[in-house]
Amino acid sequence: MTPQDLAALHRLAFTAERPWSAAEFADLLAEPHVSLLQRPQGFALSRTVAQESELLTLAVHPDHRRRHIADALLTEWMQTAQADHAFLEVAADNHAALALYRKHGFAETGRRTAYYRRADAPLADAVLMTAALPRRQAVESPGIPSKTG
Numbered sequence: 001m002t003p004q005d006l007a008a009l010h011r012l013a014f015t016a017e018r019p020w021s022a023a024e025f026a027d028l029l030a031e032p033h034v035s036l037l038q039r040p041q042g043f044a045l046s047r048t049v050a051q052e053s054e055l056l057t058l059a060v061h062p063d064h065r066r067r068h069i070a071d072a073l074l075t076e077w078m079q080t081a082q083a084d085h086a087f088l089e090v091a092a093d094n095h096a097a098l099a100l101y102r103k104h105g106f107a108e109t110g111r112r113t114a115y116y117r118r119a120d121a122p123l124a125d126a127v128l129m130t131a132a133l134p135r136r137q138a139v140e141s142p143g144i145p146s147k148t149g
Contacts, residue, residue, distance in 0.1 A: 012062055035047075037076050084133055
């Protein structure tokens with residue numbers, strides 16, 4: 001997906017908040033620690049630094065929701081992030097996303113009161129969530145026999 005494709009999908013997925021622009025996506029994708037996971041009708045963007053991985057955004061086309069696309073993207077991010085902990089923030093009134101994140105082991109660790117501005121709606125709190133990531137398997141060096149008992 002191009003930055004323009006990402007911005008167009010983000011605009012469809014996030015109608016209550018300000019969508020991100022193609023320029024913002026281009027800038028993020030140019031950063032060395034940012035990763036993009038994608039499916040035909042969705043994507044996840046994350047940043048991993050110092051054993052922590054942050055989910056920056058996860059978007060699914062409204063016509064393709066409830067088809068496990070977000071679940072698959074979240075699973076892939078959590079399994080492939082080279083980090084020990086994952087964190088994210090989500091609007092307190094986004095009940096579907098909160099349920100998905102809790103299903104994957106995320107727990108609320110804080111709140112930002114009245115964080116999300118909404119068009120013609122009250123401000124929404126941001127719920128900060130964290131989860132431990134699955135332990136990565138140690139990779140044995142070639143030529144060094146493993147120790148077995």
